[in-house]
Amino acid sequence: MERLKKKRDITPYLMVLPLAILFFIFHTVPFLRGVFYSFTDWPGYGGWHFVGLRNYLYMFSNSQISQAYWFTFKFALFATIFVNAISLALAVGLNANIKYKKVLRALYFLPYMMGMLIVGFIFNFIFGTMIPNFGKALDWSSISTNILGTDHAWVGILIVTIWQGMAFNILIYLSGLQSVDDEIYEAALIDGTTPWKRFWKITFPLIAPFFTINLVLSVKGYLMVFDQIMAMTSGGPGNSTTSISVLIYTQGFQSSQFAIQSANAVVLFIIVAAISLLQLNILNKREERLQ
Amino acid sequence: MKKTLMKKRLNKPNYTLTAILMVIAIFVILGPLYMALVISLKNPSDMGNVLSLPKHIQWSNFSEAWKMTDYSRMFLNTFFITIVNIVFTILTNSMAAYAITRNRKKSKFFNVLYYYFISAMFIPFNVIMLPLVKEVSAFHMDNVFGITFLYIVFGLPMNTFLYSGFIKQIPTALEEAAVIDGATPLQVFFKVIFPLMKPMHATVAILSFMWTWNDFLMPLVLLSNPKDQTLQLAQYVFQGQFSTNYNLAFASYVLVLAPVLLMYIFFQRYIISGVVSGAVK
Amino acid sequence: MFKEKFKYILSGVIGIAAASLLLTGCSSSSSSNGKTTLQFFSTKTENASTYKKLISKFEKQNPNISVKLSSPSNAGTVLKSYLSKNSIPDVMAVGGDANFLQLEKAHVLKDLSRQSYVSKTQPVYRKMITSLYSGNKLYAVPYAINASGVIYNKKLFAQAGITETPTTWSEFINDCKILKSKNITPIEFTFKDSWTTLAVFNQLSANMISKNWINKRLDNKTTFAKTHKQVMAKYLELLNYGQNDYTGTSYNDGVAAFAKDKAAMMVNGNFVIPGITQLNKNADLGMFMLPVNEKAAQNKVTSGVDVALAISNKTEHAKAAEKFVKFLMENGNAKQYTKEQFAFSAIKGVTQNSKLVSGISSQLEKGQVVNYPDHYYPSALDLTKVLTQTGVNAKSGMSASKNITQSLENADKAFNSANIKE
Numbered sequence: 001m002e003r004l005k006k007k008r009d010i011t012p013y014l015m016v017l018p019l020a021i022l023f024f025i026f027h028t029v030p031f032l033r034g035v036f037y038s039f040t041d042w043p044g045y046g047g048w049h050f051v052g053l054r055n056y057l058y059m060f061s062n063s064q065i066s067q068a069y070w071f072t073f074k075f076a077l078f079a080t081i082f083v084n085a086i087s088l089a090l091a092v093g094l095n096a097n098i099k100y101k102k103v104l105r106a107l108y109f110l111p112y113m114m115g116m117l118i119v120g121f122i123f124n125f126i127f128g129t130m131i132p133n134f135g136k137a138l139d140w141s142s143i144s145t146n147i148l149g150t151d152h153a154w155v156g157i158l159i160v161t162i163w164q165g166m167a168f169n170i171l172i173y174l175s176g177l178q179s180v181d182d183e184i185y186e187a188a189l190i191d192g193t194t195p196w197k198r199f200w201k202i203t204f205p206l207i208a209p210f211f212t213i214n215l216v217l218s219v220k221g222y223l224m225v226f227d228q229i230m231a232m233t234s235g236g237p238g239n240s241t242t243s244i245s246v247l248i249y250t251q252g253f254q255s256s257q258f259a260i261q262s263a264n265a266v267v268l269f270i271i272v273a274a275i276s277l278l279q280l281n282i283l284n285k286r287e288e289r290l291q
Numbered sequence: 292m293k294k295t296l297m298k299k300r301l302n303k304p305n306y307t308l309t310a311i312l313m314v315i316a317i318f319v320i321l322g323p324l325y326m327a328l329v330i331s332l333k334n335p336s337d338m339g340n341v342l343s344l345p346k347h348i349q350w351s352n353f354s355e356a357w358k359m360t361d362y363s364r365m366f367l368n369t370f371f372i373t374i375v376n377i378v379f380t381i382l383t384n385s386m387a388a389y390a391i392t393r394n395r396k397k398s399k400f401f402n403v404l405y406y407y408f409i410s411a412m413f414i415p416f417n418v419i420m421l422p423l424v425k426e427v428s429a430f431h432m433d434n435v436f437g438i439t440f441l442y443i444v445f446g447l448p449m450n451t452f453l454y455s456g457f458i459k460q461i462p463t464a465l466e467e468a469a470v471i472d473g474a475t476p477l478q479v480f481f482k483v484i485f486p487l488m489k490p491m492h493a494t495v496a497i498l499s500f501m502w503t504w505n506d507f508l509m510p511l512v513l514l515s516n517p518k519d520q521t522l523q524l525a526q527y528v529f530q531g532q533f534s535t536n537y538n539l540a541f542a543s544y545v546l547v548l549a550p551v552l553l554m555y556i557f558f559q560r561y562i563i564s565g566v567v568s569g570a571v572k
Numbered sequence: 573m574f575k576e577k578f579k580y581i582l583s584g585v586i587g588i589a590a591a592s593l594l595l596t597g598c599s600s601s602s603s604s605n606g607k608t609t610l611q612f613f614s615t616k617t618e619n620a621s622t623y624k625k626l627i628s629k630f631e632k633q634n635p636n637i638s639v640k641l642s643s644p645s646n647a648g649t650v651l652k653s654y655l656s657k658n659s660i661p662d663v664m665a666v667g668g669d670a671n672f673l674q675l676e677k678a679h680v681l682k683d684l685s686r687q688s689y690v691s692k693t694q695p696v697y698r699k700m701i702t703s704l705y706s707g708n709k710l711y712a713v714p715y716a717i718n719a720s721g722v723i724y725n726k727k728l729f730a731q732a733g734i735t736e737t738p739t740t741w742s743e744f745i746n747d748c749k750i751l752k753s754k755n756i757t758p759i760e761f762t763f764k765d766s767w768t769t770l771a772v773f774n775q776l777s778a779n780m781i782s783k784n785w786i787n788k789r790l791d792n793k794t795t796f797a798k799t800h801k802q803v804m805a806k807y808l809e810l811l812n813y814g815q816n817d818y819t820g821t822s823y824n825d826g827v828a829a830f831a832k833d834k835a836a837m838m839v840n841g842n843f844v845i846p847g848i849t850q851l852n853k854n855a856d857l858g859m860f861m862l863p864v865n866e867k868a869a870q871n872k873v874t875s876g877v878d879v880a881l882a883i884s885n886k887t888e889h890a891k892a893a894e895k896f897v898k899f900l901m902e903n904g905n906a907k908q909y910t911k912e913q914f915a916f917s918a919i920k921g922v923t924q925n926s927k928l929v930s931g932i933s934s935q936l937e938k939g940q941v942v943n944y945p946d947h948y949y950p951s952a953l954d955l956t957k958v959l960t961q962t963g964v965n966a967k968s969g970m971s972a973s974k975n976i977t978q979s980l981e982n983a984d985k986a987f988n989s990a991n992i993k994e
Contacts, residue, residue, distance in 0.1 A: 015390035030426055106559050149964070171563060237960040428659055433657055515654050527644065
């Protein structure tokens with residue numbers, strides 16, 4: 001009996017340990033190594049010295065890196081606001097009493113299926129060729145140039161991001177809205193409130209958890225923006241659309257920059273971790289409430 | 292009286308809103324896709340009006356793009372990575388999540404492991420990218436097999452989170468009954484728990500599929516041999532070679548989008564519910 | 573019901589996955605069934621079509637070797653990521669520039685100096701390679717030489733009544749003015765692809781800044797701000813004569829517009845020409861050097877090693893790699909490359925006779941040439957970012973003097989952060 005019990009105890013360990021060890025080797029070890037390198041001058045090969053916080057100080061004094069942070073924050077902020085505002089509006093529309101509900105929902109979710117890189121290439125053509133041709137035909141000078149070649153290139157990136165990001169957010173808001181009981185509305189209708197008041201007073205508080213999910217996932221995702229930039233501007237013109245991720249990729253493999261970009265990655269991690277902590281906190285609280 | 296009137300008003304579909312939403316969907320969502328499709332079917336000389344229907348449908352764009360990007364090879368690579376990842380992720384990650392969830396209360400070890408995986412969700416790929424590239428090349432894993440393996444391992448935090456939320460809701464009585472019948476723990480897992488987790492398997496499968504099929508950064512930094520490239524990476528690599536032949540370029544985009552869009556048409560319901568439960572659970 | 577369907581789908585999918593596993597498995601161990609796969613990496617995308625032709629010829633001669641060409645648009649970065657992974661392509665076609673230097677510094681290239689084909693190449697071009705590093709080994713054999721200058725549309729020049737190509741800066745600017753007054757766009761710039769900014773800037777700085785400036789700059793004894801004001805001023809002056817959307821036009825779109833007679837000139841290199849003739853077989857083109865100085869005799873053609881072939885010293889297919897390089901170096905094949913790409917060959921006796929580039933080939937033969945300044949810049953320096961920003965500034969109406977100061981300041985900042993002893 002005793003032996004049998006012991007045997008049974010070992011199985012859960014076997015179920016999880018191989019994967020846990022592999023995870024440690026391929027995820028945690030690189031992470032720790034990255035943190036370690038960020039305090040050294042290692043060029044990617046050969047010897048190294050500890051340099052303390054030099055790489056981190058360098059980051060703040062380097063205009064290219066600070067510009068990348070400025071762009072990334074600006075982009076993440078605007079993308080989060082626009083994607084969520086537009087998605088919420090469309091989700092409310094899709095949840096209303098309309099025809100072809102299923103078809104419309106399926107259509108609005110479609111962009112989620114498409115890889116950001118390809119979407120970027122398609123919009124690259126729209127911005128670079130289609131819209132300027134259109135502008136020239138109408139003799140409308142403000143749209144007859146490629147927005148990706150101007151100071152406003154980041155707006156072009158933003159538009160693509162909204163186009164693709166909307167899909168997921170609409171879906172989540174919609175599932176939130178669907179969980180709201182119809183009878184609450186009916187009661188409110190009898191009370192004679194305006195639709196606008198009805199939304200803010202009744203609907204919004206009920207879908208608040210879904211709002212938090214979207215907000216947190218959006219900010220986290222947009223701080224990591226990479227694919228659409230590589231497809232459309234490669235970070236240009238100048239450094240105006242170089243995000244933190246693009247900078248780590250384009251500079252990190254340069255031996256003189258390896259350690260500096262490792263420090264950059266660590267800072268990115270701290271920012272993302274802070275946001276994720278917030279996320280986990282909220283999710284846990286809700287879980288407690290449900291139980 | 293008043294209430295039935297209200298009900299009536301609620302039941303009458305709002306046609307104006309339907310029309311507005313339809314128009315937005317057609318122009319904003321389908322517009323770019325329509326453009327991609329017509330351009331891919333045109334001849335370069337037929338590009339005067341980009342949005343017009345092709346005068347002569349030029350199927351040869353597709354065969355040329357297919358040859359140029361070595362599509363069949365890239366498709367097989369991507370397909371292999373995606374499918375093997377889904378199968379192994381479901382098998383191994385659900386097992387790990389099961390072991391963790393059921394032993395968290397009893398054993399400190401599993402509880403620590405749970406928080407270890409959950410906290411790893413905080414680390415985005417971009418952060419570990421530079422050292423990982425070094426490590427992967429030292430292990431000679433910069434190929435299709437290596438990257439598939441890494442996808443399985445890297446999905447662990449998210450999937451542990453998803454599965455464990457689901458397993459918590461399964462009553463332990465079933466397992467206890469099976470143990471009394473003389474089943475080994477592995478048998479309990481595969482015969483009792485694994486089939487019960489089907490809805491969560493679907494979610495995990497869909498999320499893994501979306502991740503691996505459309506991923507660009509990881510193949511970009513990890514796969515160097517041209518014959519190991521994925522569809523997304525190949526698009527990036529061949530971008531310059533299309534030069535001004537947009538018809539060829541768009542044919543190639545359509546070739547990459549087609550499999551996912553076809554899948555979406557057939558499995559739309561499961562995909563949508565999978566994504567929702569992945570995010571909301 | 574669904575359960576049944578799901579099982580079928582699942583088993584089907586697993587079946588296909590297993591099959592694809594077998595397929596990928598088989599071909600990845602291709603050398604075992606007698607076929608060697610060579611990876612051929614090129615940092616240029618423009619010449620891919622010629623490479624493809626040469627490759628299929630090579631594969632016909634050597635049925636047991638297959639060559640996979642890869643020429644990504646962001647080649648420099650991609651190459652660096654390979655380097656950091658230590659997975660070097662078997663054969664590489666690189667420019668005689670910072671990308672090559674990175675490879676040399678990482679000690680991943682084979683010394684080719686004893687190969688039979690080396691003696692066929694002109695010593696002056698071998699020196700362009702060896703002068704980039706110390707030691708007398710040859711880590712890449714020069715293959716094609718490029719020449720920068722102005723590619724012009726003869727039809728549009730005639731239309732504007734310009735009969736002779738300019739030989740001084742003021743003549744050049746004057747011609748631009750004439751073209752503009754006739755409603756012809758003088759110059760097509762393609763700054764959306766940032767490398768093309770340097771194609772302009774290099775020609776200016778090569779003719780205006782002395783050769784040993786870079787050594788002083790590396791030792792921080794001088795700056796861009798102190799020395800490059802005139803260069804930047806001329807760069808900005810040229811932008812006045814660009815098309816409306818010069819920062820938003822991609823290289824491919826610009827070449828297409830030029831091929832359709834939308835602009836009279838492009839300031840770039842000979843390697844632009846095949847793209848133009850591909851789109852418009854009847855394009856009446858010519859090329860002359862950008863006359864940067866007022867004294868015609870002082871002007872030189874900016875020219876350098878456009879393609880040099882290198883072999884990895886870690887390759888498992890050394891024999892096949894050498895065979896392939898040797899094949900490319902054969903006179904007939906070099907001739908084909910030179911002809912199709914309107915390039916100049918590093919190989920003795922392989923000449924460029926096209927009249928499209930006759931405007932600069934005489935200077936090249938006379939040795940009236942100067943190398944690209946950016947080939948000597950630190951590899952981490954990306955001046956194109958600074959120069960595209962200059963273009964955007966100019967377009968959004970910043971005054972020239974402010975733009976010059978700001979751009980040169982940015983150039984110095986970028987240089988300082990790149991100038992770290994490795």
